[in-house]
Amino acid sequence: MALPEDPEDLAPGTAAERTRLAWERTAIAFGAVGLAMLRGEPVAGALVLAATPLIWALGRYVSSAAPPQQRARRLLLVTVAVTGVAVLAVVAAFIGHGLTRFR
Amino acid sequence: MTRPPSGSATVTAPGAARTCHHGCARNSGGPGGGATSSQHGHADGEPGNPGPAADPGTGAEPDVRFTLANERTFLAWNRTALALVVAGLGIVQLLPPFPGVPWGRHALGVPLIVLGAVVSVTAYLEWRRNQTALRRSEPIPQSLLPRILVVTITGVAALSAVVLLVSAVR
Numbered sequence: 095m096a097l098p099e100d101p102e103d104l105a106p107g108t109a110a111e112r113t114r115l116a117w118e119r120t121a122i123a124f125g126a127v128g129l130a131m132l133r134g135e136p137v138a139g140a141l142v143l144a145a146t147p148l149i150w151a152l153g154r155y156v157s158s159a160a161p162p163q164q165r166a167r168r169l170l171l172v173t174v175a176v177t178g179v180a181v182l183a184v185v186a187a188f189i190g191h192g193l194t195r196f197r
Numbered sequence: 198m199t200r201p202p203s204g205s206a207t208v209t210a211p212g213a214a215r216t217c218h219h220g221c222a223r224n225s226g227g228p229g230g231g232a233t234s235s236q237h238g239h240a241d242g243e244p245g246n247p248g249p250a251a252d253p254g255t256g257a258e259p260d261v262r263f264t265l266a267n268e269r270t271f272l273a274w275n276r277t278a279l280a281l282v283v284a285g286l287g288i289v290q291l292l293p294p295f296p297g298v299p300w301g302r303h304a305l306g307v308p309l310i311v312l313g314a315v316v317s318v319t320a321y322l323e324w325r326r327n328q329t330a331l332r333r334s335e336p337i338p339q340s341l342l343p344r345i346l347v348v349t350i351t352g353v354a355a356l357s358a359v360v361l362l363v364s365a366v367r
Contacts, residue, residue, distance in 0.1 A: 109265045109266070110261075112269065113265040113268055113269050116269045117272060119272070120272045120275060123279045123280075124279065126283075127282065127283045130283055130286075130287075131283075131286065134290050162328070162332075165264075165268075166325065166328075169268070169271055169321060169324055170321060172271075172272070172275055172317075172321075173317050173318055173320070173321040176278050176279060176282070176313065176314070176317035177314045177318060179279065179282055180282045180310050180313045180314035180317070183282050183283075183285060183310045184307060184310050184311070186286060186290070187289040187290070187303060187306060187307055187310065188303075
């Protein structure tokens, strides 16, 4: 039997599965960044950690087959979350070490 | 042209036909499957490349595998952005100060954090642009992100060499 040009034609469902795994990796990345920030910046770290289940839920419960505007909104949320982490990191870089500053 | 109901899209079966906005069918899978976007005759005066603000809701629903691939690319860029942010923060907070260069850690770390935010926003704009191109059966525009990444990381590498040299001289 000749193999198809695109390997996904053998098992088209793998595209959806790989996308779900990509969302999970992204949620894990948020968790890892939150944990890394937690030591030096407890407040910022807790905020980033709080975003982790949100990202996971976006990938798990909002279907990729949703209407285009809904898909655009959930990806915009990821961008807002990553940009928020960057803003927190810049603030942390300039104004010191979170709660430990006040001890 | 009949647009498939967007809420009912499922992974397309092997060899399933795609329809472009003209209603002409093209084969999205299987050996010898159909014309590529660049071969596809669209000479009705449409813009070649959709701009960053292009609406991803226009045109016909593409093969869901292309939509998913576009989404995975967006997510991969965002993980890269998070890695840049955490690298920048690590430089500022974990490295010992450079002797004689008190601004050294901030000069190296903050650009990486800012680059993380830029990569994330650009990834979203490019996702929109690519989705619009897919829906219009147009070629995918070239990505700006590799260029932005190369220029900034090269700049930060050069700056770190300068900081190390200045620190060694003082």
